[in-house]
Amino acid sequence: MGERIPHWLDKQAALNPQRTAIETSDGGSISFSELRERSRRMAHALMGNGVKQDDHVALLASNSSTYAVFIHAVSYVGAVAVLLNTRLTSAEIAYQLEDAHVSHFYADGHHLQVATESVREMNLDVRRLEHVEEKKESLHQLHTDLDLDDVYTMMYTSGTTGNPKAVMHTYGNHWHSAVASALNLGVQEKDKWLNCLPLFHVGGFSILMKSVVYGMPIMLFEKFDARKVHKAIMDKAITHVSVVTVMLQRLLEVLEDGTYPDHFRCMLLGGGPVPEVMLKKTSAKGIPVFQTYGMTETTSQIATLSPEFAFSKLGSAGKALSPAHLYIDSTERGGVGEIIVRGPMVSKGYYNRSEREGAYLRTGDLGFEDEDGFLYVVDRVKDVIISGGENIYPAEVESVLSSLPGVREAGVTGRFDKHWGEVPAAYIVAEDGASLTEKEVLDWCRKRLAKYKCPKEVHWIEELPRNASNKLLRRHLSSYSMQGGDE
Amino acid sequence: MGERIPHWLDKQAALNPQRTAIETSDGGSISFSELRERSRRMAHALMGNGVKQDDHVALLASNSSTYAVFIHAVSYVGAVAVLLNTRLTSAEIAYQLEDAHVSHFYADGHHLQVATESVREMNLDVRRLEHVEEKKESLHQLHTDLDLDDVYTMMYTSGTTGNPKAVMHTYGNHWHSAVASALNLGVQEKDKWLNCLPLFHVGGFSILMKSVVYGMPIMLFEKFDARKVHKAIMDKAITHVSVVTVMLQRLLEVLEDGTYPDHFRCMLLGGGPVPEVMLKKTSAKGIPVFQTYGMTETTSQIATLSPEFAFSKLGSAGKALSPAHLYIDSTERGGVGEIIVRGPMVSKGYYNRSEREGAYLRTGDLGFEDEDGFLYVVDRVKDVIISGGENIYPAEVESVLSSLPGVREAGVTGRFDKHWGEVPAAYIVAEDGASLTEKEVLDWCRKRLAKYKCPKEVHWIEELPRNASNKLLRRHLSSYSMQGGDE
Numbered sequence: 006m007g008e009r010i011p012h013w014l015d016k017q018a019a020l021n022p023q024r025t026a027i028e029t030s031d032g033g034s035i036s037f038s039e040l041r042e043r044s045r046r047m048a049h050a051l052m053g054n055g056v057k058q059d060d061h062v063a064l065l066a067s068n069s070s071t072y073a074v075f076i077h078a079v080s081y082v083g084a085v086a087v088l089l090n091t092r093l094t095s096a097e098i099a100y101q102l103e104d105a106h107v108s109h110f111y112a113d114g115h116h117l118q119v120a121t122e123s124v125r126e127m128n129l130d131v132r133r134l135e136h137v138e139e140k141k142e143s144l145h146q147l148h149t150d151l152d153l154d155d156v157y158t159m160m161y162t163s164g165t166t167g168n169p170k171a172v173m174h175t176y177g178n179h180w181h182s183a184v185a186s187a188l189n190l191g192v193q194e195k196d197k198w199l200n201c202l203p204l205f206h207v208g209g210f211s212i213l214m215k216s217v218v219y220g221m222p223i224m225l226f227e228k229f230d231a232r233k234v235h236k237a238i239m240d241k242a243i244t245h246v247s248v249v250t251v252m253l254q255r256l257l258e259v260l261e262d263g264t265y266p267d268h269f270r271c272m273l274l275g276g277g278p279v280p281e282v283m284l285k286k287t288s289a290k291g292i293p294v295f296q297t298y299g300m301t302e303t304t305s306q307i308a309t310l311s312p313e314f315a316f317s318k319l320g321s322a323g324k325a326l327s328p329a330h331l332y333i334d335s336t337e338r339g340g341v342g343e344i345i346v347r348g349p350m351v352s353k354g355y356y357n358r359s360e361r362e363g364a365y366l367r368t369g370d371l372g373f374e375d376e377d378g379f380l381y382v383v384d385r386v387k388d389v390i391i392s393g394g395e396n397i398y399p400a401e402v403e404s405v406l407s408s409l410p411g412v413r414e415a416g417v418t419g420r421f422d423k424h425w426g427e428v429p430a431a432y433i434v435a436e437d438g439a440s441l442t443e444k445e446v447l448d449w450c451r452k453r454l455a456k457y458k459c460p461k462e463v464h465w466i467e468e469l470p471r472n473a474s475n476k477l478l479r480r481h482l483s484s485y486s487m488q489g490g491d492e
Numbered sequence: 493m494g495e496r497i498p499h500w501l502d503k504q505a506a507l508n509p510q511r512t513a514i515e516t517s518d519g520g521s522i523s524f525s526e527l528r529e530r531s532r533r534m535a536h537a538l539m540g541n542g543v544k545q546d547d548h549v550a551l552l553a554s555n556s557s558t559y560a561v562f563i564h565a566v567s568y569v570g571a572v573a574v575l576l577n578t579r580l581t582s583a584e585i586a587y588q589l590e591d592a593h594v595s596h597f598y599a600d601g602h603h604l605q606v607a608t609e610s611v612r613e614m615n616l617d618v619r620r621l622e623h624v625e626e627k628k629e630s631l632h633q634l635h636t637d638l639d640l641d642d643v644y645t646m647m648y649t650s651g652t653t654g655n656p657k658a659v660m661h662t663y664g665n666h667w668h669s670a671v672a673s674a675l676n677l678g679v680q681e682k683d684k685w686l687n688c689l690p691l692f693h694v695g696g697f698s699i700l701m702k703s704v705v706y707g708m709p710i711m712l713f714e715k716f717d718a719r720k721v722h723k724a725i726m727d728k729a730i731t732h733v734s735v736v737t738v739m740l741q742r743l744l745e746v747l748e749d750g751t752y753p754d755h756f757r758c759m760l761l762g763g764g765p766v767p768e769v770m771l772k773k774t775s776a777k778g779i780p781v782f783q784t785y786g787m788t789e790t791t792s793q794i795a796t797l798s799p800e801f802a803f804s805k806l807g808s809a810g811k812a813l814s815p816a817h818l819y820i821d822s823t824e825r826g827g828v829g830e831i832i833v834r835g836p837m838v839s840k841g842y843y844n845r846s847e848r849e850g851a852y853l854r855t856g857d858l859g860f861e862d863e864d865g866f867l868y869v870v871d872r873v874k875d876v877i878i879s880g881g882e883n884i885y886p887a888e889v890e891s892v893l894s895s896l897p898g899v900r901e902a903g904v905t906g907r908f909d910k911h912w913g914e915v916p917a918a919y920i921v922a923e924d925g926a927s928l929t930e931k932e933v934l935d936w937c938r939k940r941l942a943k944y945k946c947p948k949e950v951h952w953i954e955e956l957p958r959n960a961s962n963k964l965l966r967r968h969l970s971s972y973s974m975q976g977g978d979e
Contacts, residue, residue: 007495008494008495008640008664008668008836009834009836009851010814010815010835010836011812011814011815011816011817011835013814013815016814016815017814019811019865020811020814153495177495180815181495184671184674184675187671187674187675187679188671188674188679188705188706188707191678191679191680191681192674192675192678192679193678193680194678218675218814219675220675220814324506324507325498327497327498327500327503327504327507327705327707328497328498328500328503328667329498330498347496348497348498349495349496349497364496378506
């Protein structure tokens with residue numbers, strides 16, 4: 006048994022009953038007191054449906070305040086929430102339901118059909134999320150404490166090879182992640198965090214956790230919509246937004262020559278380094294971009310670069326937050342190696358898989374630290390292209406490609422080559438109206454990259470393959486470009 | 493083994509190497525990087541003196557930056573710091589050294605003599621604190637991690653009866669206490685906390701901990717001096733000060749008709765409820781007073797009242813911080829009972845005493861919660877006067893006495909009475925130049941208190957007996973007044 010703390014939602018409802026917990030983009034709003042009442046009602050309803058402590062309860066749903074209510078209800082029951090990606094096929098859902106030993110399954114109206122398909126060959130019912138909460142209170146006993154060592158959520162990582170695995174997060178992982186972010190970014194009375202990331206991913210989920218740990222209002226979007234998010238930042242006293250690079254790019258397009266209000270104090274940017282050209286734009290507009298490094302296994306960000314270092318440490322993800330350790334597995338000081346992390350926000354392991362040995366997590370990412378201890382993430386270990394014995398990091402090539410005027414975004418992956426083993430191939434999404442030739446692209450690269458790093462072929466595509474959290478899936482570039490408008 | 497985190501001073505030296513960690517009132521200043529270097533050097537020196545992991549190392553010293561260096565050095569060694577009160581007699585010191593199984597003893601120059609006296613009959617040397625740091629680095633291995641379950645400090649509670657007991661604080665107690673305060677008061681980049689409380693008490697020590705957990709500069713005073721503290725608040729960009737009531741009163745006297753700069757955002761007030769008349773003054777001047785409730789066993793504050801409730805909840809200590817539980821041991825809702833607390837900042841127990849059963853700490857304080865859940869501390873269980881079967885809470889009577897113009901401060905305690913068992917006796921410190929009569933005092937009380945609560949006698953004294961953290965020692969009122977100028 007670990008450290009026990011009062012249920013965090015009970016606590017906020019006691020400390021700040023009238024404070025807004027969740028605003029929704031449709032103008033709705035719930036106070037911490039109301040969120041507690043709804044969550045406890047839903048907890049009673051879940052228990053009425055047979056959900057017991059330690060049961061694995063899956064949810065397939067879009068972002069909504071009911072999603073948040075469900076999440077807290079699960080903690081009042083002491084069950085474990087298995088959060089499913091809404092982009093999954095019914096077969097993928099079926100795999101995860103079985104793998105996670107799910108005994109109760111809830112889906113919202115939008116996903117009822119795929120959910121129902123997914124359980125066709127299983128002994129499992131699908132219940133509709135929207136119909137759960139109406140039930141009355143029962144005599145069931147709800148949890149008044151949270152044990153920081155108890156598993157609270159499971160989220161599947163896509164992984165670049167093999168079957169997806171469920172990352173287990175304890176209450177302690179979520180608590181320490183929220184605290185680490187608070188110690189890094191500070192906590193102020195008027196903070197209000199906008200969430201347009203999916204709640205089934207740790208980036209979005211962590212904002213729900215910050216809300217209940219800090220007693221902070223959040224504004225919840227069903228999904229990212231650049232114009233609506235922009236409008237909220239301008240008009241709704243938003244102080245923080247979490248985005249991935251492609252979202253920031255869209256926001257900058259909408260922002261045009263304007264800038265954000267003074268109280269806007271943090272654009273938390275995940276999902277890889279930001280291209281220099283974009284950074285220059287944000288800097289010119291005074292947008293405080295915090296570049297981060299993190300993953301599901303680290304319960305969101307574990308390293309962050311503050312805006313004051315945005316240029317002097319261009320491309321860095323900063324330093325490991327307190328209280329996290331971060332090492333590079335390299336024999337030479339400053340050399341590239343796998344990034345290894347440790348800390349109370351790092352997941353203890355994957356569900357139903359052999360336990361990790363020791364406290365250290367090998368991230369599968371390559372990086373190095375400069376002489377001041379700033380982390381540079383080079384690439385995924387598995388995405389590295391090995392060409393004639395040389396390592397090529399796709400991210401480096403993509404960064405050069407993205408800086409070419411007319412290029413909106415670019416992806417690079419390895420293609421089999423009889424002579425070199427692999428050679429880099431570029432996949433480019435052009436700006437609207439831009440007319441670029443392959444020669445222009447290759448000339449641009451040759452001036453900026455060693456010859457072996459230059460793409461050997463260029464494909465023009467409509468969009469890059471990304472997962473539900475908008476991360477580039479390089480291994481899908483070639484197949485995706487064949488399906489989707491390669492010229 | 494508990495959760496492990498990177499050594500917090502290593503972390504701050506990595507994240508904020510150049511940021512000021514400690515300013516001293518003489519104009520000195522140490523950065524986090526320097527503090528780390530000095531602390532590690534001292535850790536090597538301590539190990540050179542034979543200090544090993546888990547050893548109990550006592551310190552008898554006034555506040556200074558070297559005190560802070562020592563504290564961190566002990567954590568690099570993995571030893572336990574036994575922090576002695578500088579007001580103790582040599583016999584009291586000897587008792588604590590034996591009781592705490594101290595194997596190494598350091599004292600600063602001011603306290604070398606009493607320290608030496610205290611060990612006269614013991615097999616223990618006294619080393620001078622100021623001479624420790626000069627040593628060079630050695631080959632000893634320093635700790636790079638802190639285990640949140642490891643005991644870090646021991647501080648003696650005076651207790652109102654019986655021998656003092658050593659409260660054990662783990663790293664986790666200190667960490668969670670600092671985090672709880674951060675979640676309550678927020679953390680901002682320009683925060684700078686002034687400490688004029690002794691570091692051997694948890695109120696002062698907790699500010700050192702906040703500094704290293706938040707990466708926040710503190711300004712360290714050797715002791716409280718109203719004029720100097722006032723000047724620092726006015727000129728040195730101070731945002732927070734921790735005080736007890738009597739210090740706040742002195743500060744208000746110095747402040748006169750002025751007020752504090754806008755950036756001053758927290759006067760954290762411990763040591764009992766503040767008299768209404770003082771609260772009116774601070775409110776009129778816009779001084780943000782946060783009234784708190786806490787003790788050594790809760791690793792400083794565990795409940796706090798924010799200034800917005802200062803008047804609507806007059807006399808309340810607010811609500812239990814996240815993540816703490818607080819209950820009243822009373823059969824009726826809203827009734828007075830002993831205050832019971834639980835949470836990760838609550839000490840697991842006393843050194844070398846039988847372990848507490850369960851996670852709940854009985855505080856020995858009486859209080860009640862109003863209908864909104866705000867805590868009112870009524871008094872110490874042991875200070876309650878029982879007169880003809882009725883409970884009289886000295887704090888209530890003192891509050892009435894303090895509101896009488898001409899009264900600077902007042903203490904109330906029980907005196908034996910053949911008929912009633914006990915009756916209340918008042919001890920009053922008059923304002924300079926005030927001329928009050930016993931009749932005026934008693935008339936004032938009779939209008940405001942039930943007859944049985946009115947003091948049956950009034951003593952005029954020069955000052956109230958207080959312990960090193962300035963808390964009123966009611967049980968010493970009668971003997972103290974006889975030694976010290978009772979009229």
